[in-house]
Amino acid sequence: MTMYAVLVVYNKPLALSSSFQSALKEPDVQLLVVDNSTDESLSNQEEARQAGAWFLSMDGNRGLSRAYNAAFDYLKTKAGDWVVLLDDDTTVPAAYWKQLRQQNPDAVLLPVVRTSEGRMISPAEMRHDIPHPAHSWDSIEHITGINSGMAIPKQVADSYRYDERLFLDFIDHQFLKDMRETGHRIRVLPADLKQDFSAERPDRATCRQRLRIQKKDLAVYYGRRSWKACFLIMKRKLRLAYQVRSLDVLWW
Structure with missing residues (x-):
């Protein structure tokens, strides 16, 4: 099985990214760093190179949707099974990668993502096209979720384009809405990730x-x-x- 991990960073040293460190520990995961940073003092390109990761610079903050499109374009000619989206502030345990290896790439997979306080933020339920927190992931009727740890079948990523009018918010919800409308399956991967939201401080x-x-x-x-x-x-x-x-x- 071949897995690609796409990590979009913004003004953060890769050495401080827990998801960067997690992906590097997995020998069958090829990491692609897409840098939206505006801080020219960072040495992320050299750090990625030394770690064996691929690197794309967006030459400034072009938005998350453009970064994902650039990553999908970069990977399009490469064979593989999964494209995993990572945030730079997500703790991804080894159990996540272990469980992902056991899955067939026939559905988009959403892990269980919790805040540092333990509150589940993904998956969530979409009601009247508005996302609502869910008490339990196994009782969601219309599923949605966030990008952190989302695993996308490679063939889906190869044919999808994000709406570049969306700079940051609701990119994940739009993607999952598009998946539902085009008949792609969405399932939960029962592995817990921890999200460290800077918005909490x-x-x-x-x-x-x-x-x-x-x-x-x-x-x-x-x-x-x-x-x-x-x-x-x-x-x-x-x-x-x-x-x-x-x-x-x-x-x-």
Whole structure:
């Protein structure tokens, strides 16, 4: 079995990425690093080369969808079974790779992803085209999830193009929505990953920039159904107001 892991990094040294270290430990996993960084002081290309990983520079932050498309284009001529998407802040245990090796590449696989506090964030349930947390992964009717640890059959990756109007948010939900609509199966891989969300330790400037990106992406995803985008943005603002202890977030 041949597996490729795609790791998109942004302004973070590879040496500090737990998912980078995890993939390197697996001899049958070829790692492809796609660098969206704007910090020119990083030496990620040399670090990747020394580790035996492939490296693609996006020459700045071009967005996650463009990074994934660049990775899929790079891998298209190479034979393989799986393309695994990794975030730079995800802890991927060896058990994940062991279980993946036992699966046939006949469905998109979503691992169980939890926050550092143990809350399950993926898979989730899509109701009325809005993602909702699920209490148990085995009772989800309309499944969705996040990119971290998502395993995509190579033949699916070879034929898919991400919507590059989406910069960061809802790229995963759009992909899984497309999979459902085209009849591809989506299954849960019962392996736990831990996600370290930087958004759980926010500063005001980062929160404001992140909210701008989310507004644009949700406007693209929902199109004329703008009330759904507004609903989700307001939920996000309320959560941010609580996190930064300031109501002026509601007017951002």
